[in-house]
Amino acid sequence: MVSFGGLARKLFGSSSDRRVKGFQGRVDQINALEDGLKALSDEELRGRTDSLRQELANGKTLDDILVPAFAVAREGARRALGMRPFDVQLIGGMILHERAIAEMKTGEGKTLVATLPTYLNALSGKGVHVVTVNDYLARRDSEWMGRFYRFLGLSVGVIVHDMNDDQRREAYACDITYATNNELGFDYLRDNMKYDRKQMVQRGHNFAIVDEVDSILIDEARTPLIISGPLDDRSDLYAQIDAFIPQLTDEDFELDEKQRSVTFTEAGTEKLEQVLAEAGLLKGAGLYDIENVSIVHHLNNALKAHKLFQRDKDYIVRNGEVVIIDEFTGRMMPGRRYSEGQHQALEAKEKVKIHPENQTLASITFQNYFRMYSKLGGMTGTANTEAEEFANIYGLSVIEVPTNLPIQRLDEDDEVYRTFEEKFQAIVTEIKAARERGQPVLVGTTSIEKSELLAELLKKEGLKDFQVLNARYHEQEAYIVSQAGKPGAVTIATNMAGRGTDIQLGGNLDMRIQHELADMPEGPERTRREAEIKAEVAKLKEEALAAGGLYVLATERHESRRIDNQLRGRSGRQGDPGRSKFYLSLQDDLMRIFGSDRMEGMLTKLGLQEGEAIVHPWINKALERAQKKVEARNFDIRKNLLKYDDVMNDQRKVIFEQRLELMDATDVEETITDMRHDVIDDLVNKYIPENAYAEQWDTAALKEDVRKHLNLDLPVDAWAAEEGIAEDDIRERLIEAADKAAAERTERFGVDVMRYVEKSIVLQTLDHLWREHLVNLDHLRSVIGFRGYAQRDPLQEYKQEAFELFQALLGNLRQAVTSQMMRVEIRREEPRETPQVPEGRARHVDATTGEDEFGGDDLGYVPPENRNPEDPQSWGKVARNEPCPCGSGKKFKHCHGAFAQATVA
Template identity: 75%
Template sequence: MVSLGGFARKIFGSSNDRRVKATRPRVEAINALENEMRALSDEALRARTEQFRQDIANGATLDDLLIPAFATCREAARRVLGLRPFDVQLVGGMVLHNGGIAEMRTGEGKTLVATLPVYLNALAGKGVHVVTVNDYLARRDSEWMGRVYGFLGLTTGVIVHGLSDQERHAAYACDVTYATNNELGFDYLRDNMKYEREQMVQRGHNFAIVDEVDSILIDEARTPLIISGPLEDRSDMYNTVDALIVTLSPEDYEIDEKQRTAIFTEAGTERVENLLKDNDLLKGESLYDVENVAMVHHVNNALKAHRLFQRDKDYIVRNGEIVIIDEFTGRMMPGRRYSEGLHQALEAKEHVQIQPENQTLASVTFQNYFRMYKKLAGMTGTAATEAEEFGNIYGLEVTEVPTNKPVLRKDEDDEVYRTVEEKYKAIIRDIREAAEKGQPILVGTTSIEKSEQLAERLRVEGVKDFQVLNARYHEQEAGIVAQAGRPGAITIATNMAGRGTDIQLGGNADMRIAQELADVEPGPERDAREAAIRADIERLKDKAIAAGGLYVLATERHESRRIDNQLRGRSGRQGDPGRSKFYLSLQDDLMRIFGSDRMDGMLQKLGLKEDEAIIHPWINKALEKAQKKVEARNFDIRKNLLKYDDVMNDQRKVVFEQRLALMDGDSLGETVAEMRQDVIDDLVARCIPETAYAEQWDAAGLKDGCREFLNLDLPVEEWVKEEGIDEEQIRERVTKAANDAAGQRAERFGPEVMAYVERSVVLQTLDRLWREHLVNLDHLRSVVGFRGYAQRDPLNEYKSESFELFQALLGNLRQAVTAQLMRVEIVREAAEAPPPEAPRVFGQHIDATTGEDDFNEDSFGDAAVLTRVSVDRTVAPEERDPSQPSTWGKVGRNEPCPCGSGKKFKHCHGAFV
């Protein structure tokens, strides 16, 4: 019985069929221009680029130019590369131009497809980014396809790791820029840490085509990109908090060793609040006020360090360092550190030197980075299974583009064994049989570790002629994968290895020529040897086809159908024969989760003997359902993470836009004056409330506030005693005094110096407060989940409290900028004094599949050079002039303030420095 939906699809075709069908008139129109294009000389073909640009300047849209531009690019590819895009490749190009995802099978030429929409969109002069999964592919594709763009008069740049800012700036200025997703994201973050517009390297986010879009926008998007740098030394705070925890009694906290949690009781919270107040570590009245989020986090860490972590069990102290012990293996893990201040809490507990923790300076998720592009498109061999996620998060529609030739690959039913041992015996037997008849074999595993295990088993069984490949060394990997189609070749690879490289039956002729003839000069001898290699490749291809084509053998199912389909899609390119089969055991991860205990018992009752497999289409369907459940759960996790990041992203946009406005403004005098006025208004409103009587006014508080924020010693006590004076008059006097002092300072410095000082102070202060805000949001995020126990929605709580923190950031910014600008002095440094070293900052992106940091050895030395008005330096107390802050140099936070007020520096002149 056919469902109504199925009946409609039979009559009208699916929505995908209709989208593909809609492109046919344009494909025919492009084909109709082919003879006209072939008749043009190289110069005439190249001149069309300038004509198209003129048409755009005269008001033509890119859609108007699609047919002639695609025809021009197709002809250029034929002349330069010897490759003429097929009709289905034109369809793929149109899908990309329309801002969608083109699902095209492996071997259908996605790299070439991208040239069509890239050329068309680059004509507008706003830059087009082509995003790849690794540096090797970015370099390869930019050199390979860059020949087509260069022939047509466009410039091509490439962004890979290790380039200077000047090189990056030049690459982004090109018409077409190839780059990896990590480099694009880090450049965006670094640009928003610069202090001058000219130092920024990116020039906007116009149009991006993402190659292997499922890998980049789904697999890698599970973890954010982070730039971090060392925090200032906060040893005093950790030691003080540690000393407080030691004084607590067992009634002050509750420990759950099973769940590894430690929480304060009500009495304990009150006691900790009082102790923190006594040590000037608490803001406001309550420990749980929003501005104390970071302090709650550090106090909880100190409690965990003392009550949950045991010396010589969870860690040891060796050579004055805390070394973590792995709870599963019992091995020491030197170099590894607990994050978010926990390691520092342990160092304080054991009284060893406290190393500064790294602080997040900037972060962004790939979801929010790529959603900044005005138009986004992607291509891959497997996207249909994740179509819902692409639609919901990125607004991208997936279109399955038909293959150029029918797919002849035979996808066999899965073979399920009871144990891993039985499964591996069958796999090795099958590999031997296929290799003996000359069939090339690609063995897919789910991890590097399992690749090595299978390789070891093959060696023991006497099979020695094979290649082991994992997704670590991209260039070597491409070379190995390219030759995996040779007759009898056995290649063991993780599922992700070698993506972006085509497996051709018989081997890859171009790669063989590059390797074997690297030292041979151009000439008749090289031509003859090249022809011999190509003839040999054709002979080997015929042999591989006769043996059945590429055999893809998978050692287990992945939790995502998409990854399985990627592996299967390696075989059967461009109408070649091939086959694929998955081997499973009840001890595999997915089968175990699926409930193998019941299945094992059932299979034994049915009389399944050792080394026998169960093979049935029902098994495939049951596994597909299990995979769908896992995919749905993973999608929910990613969606939930994104909801939290969206809150931060809204704030990030405001701050980054504000930075750009500050950098672009000629003078910030007006902005600074408004900030100063807001500070005065807040100060007067706090100390002289509208409804209060004169005797209730806080004259001392207003005087202290004027000294703290405005660097003014005003006779406020005398003013409030005057007959008939009101709040407005006091505000006017404070405003006049502040404006006069600011005016005198500006006159002394001169307009140019003052403009530079204002911009530097505002940007530095905004960056410092934004970094602190990011830390507070991280800490808030780590504890807000507990609100669910009180029947409150954690996401709504996070939204409201993060908004409060952001409002506090804006208030602190006004106060800090005003306080600094009312004190700032120009310090003349000795000419021979060396410039200050730029702080080291580090990039981090955790690979969600391996848990490894893609950038664990990298640091961006000058990526976040902070402009300073003066250089910190230590000055002896006797050399300081109390009335001249410019002579104080670097003052410790807890030292008495050099002005002679009797307060600690952090509560006086250092309150916002």
């Protein structure tokens, strides 16, 4: 039975089909220009770039010049790269230009597709950012595609880890900049922590093309980018709390695997109150008294560490460190740490060194970073299942681009077994059969544990010539993946998302040459060896094709259909034959959590014997429904998190815009004066109520606060005793006295010095209060959910209280700046540069590679033992209160870090 929707799609095509057809007219126009462009010399073709730029300067839009620009780009790619974009690649490029996501299958040449809209949009001179999932791809693509851009007269830069600010600024100034999402986000955060426009590296957010857009904008967007600094060490408390958890029994807590949550029961709370009281950690009568908020937080983290987080699935312990395993890719994520004390709880559980918690200095989500771009496009092999999220959060539609050649992969129905053991035995049998017929096999597993279990089973069966690619061995991954298409090759991988390396039947020729001939110089011998390898790869490809192409064999379904589709899509590239099949058991997490009890009873009644499997399209549909439910729930969670983050994002924009205005201002004297007057207004309004009699004025408190905030000892009580005095008179006298004191200071120290000091104090005070505000918002966020028990909307409560906190921040800023400026004393020291970004640690690891882009270290920090006292260049960033590395015995800020500075008397 065909649904009306299905019937409509058959008659009229899907929405993607209709949109793709809409591009065909422009494709024909581009093709019509091809012969004319082929006749041009290289110099004449390059000259077309200048003429297109001139057309834009004369008032034409990018859409007006799309056809000639794409035609020039196609011819440029043919000459510079030896690759002529197919018609479907032209369509993919137009989709990216029109603020949408091009869903293109693996092997369809997405890297080349991105060059077309990149070239077009770079003509505007406003810069284009091409976003990749790791440094390797950013560097590779900038070099590879850079040949094409430079051939047509455009400049290309690349941002990778360990570049200094000057190098970054130069790369961002190029027409086209390749970078990872992490580098872009952290550069934005660091730019907004700087004290001078000249120090900033980015020049705006015009157009970004995001490769592996689902990985970056959905998977990685689960956690924000954070720059943080350490807090006080509380290792002993974590260890103490951890010791209590093993004393609990199943009656003391409730575990919900579906929601990934665990909570104490009433019995558990009573037991903990008793042991905490004995240990002297309980304050007040009960665990949930306000004094014990911190203890409750630690207890909840310890409980999660023991009952929710599983070793070798969620994390591993390596070299005395707890290393997170990414749930999507199964890779180690060194340097990334769980926030809010959860990582410390895991370290206490595993009895390894407990590192101090961190305080957030700056933070942004990928959602809010990428929504800053005037225009955004993306490409991936799997986006359609998340189309609703892309539309709702980023305003991006998903358009499926047809393949250049028809897909010949055979996607078989799932095989469902009753137990793990039966399933894995069937998988081993299937792998052996594929090996015997010479078919390359890619085995997908969901965790390290399962990949190693399968490896052990294969060894027991006498199969030893296989590769295991998981979080423990990802260093060799690029080469392992590149050769996974050899006949009879067996590659076991935890996940195949965003590897950036094609699996080509017969093996990847370029990777083999690079690997095997790395040390061989150019010459006749190298040419001969290259020809031999080429012939060998061609022969192996024929064998692999004859055996049926790449066989993708998955050991489990993932919660997300998209991850399953990524794995499946590794087979059948560019019209190659291929095959895919998923092997499941009723003990798999997805089956177990989502209603396998009834299914097991039904299969037993049907007489399913041990070792037998059930294969039916209905099973696939039931699993797809379960996956859709999980995806919808995860989307709701991300959407809800984003609603909260949007509150902070609005405030972040205000603060960052205010900083830019302050940095751009030649002087901020007027701002300082306004702040001073506002503080005086607040003081008068506080102690002299409106329409109150003089006897009701609290002049003693007003006098004290004037001394505290304005550093002035004024006879406020004597003024108040004068006949007929009004509150406005008091206000005017305070303003006059304060302005006079400020003017005397300016005269004493010089106008130029005071203007510099004023700007420095405002910016540094604003930054300090903003960081405190971020901590307050974190604390508010952690408890606001409890408002739901009082039938109040937690989000609305959060918005209201966050606004009140922000208003308090602005009030505190006025008071703090005024108080400092009324006390400032200047002493001359050696000239200093503009203050640098404070020491901090960048946290967010690429979920598709497991590599910490920032090495997990403090930014620019060099250990003392590696510093040469004679060479300041070897010191890296030195904290201002550290002993100076030169050995003088002074603090750094009083020695080599000294500067002409404002000090508060």
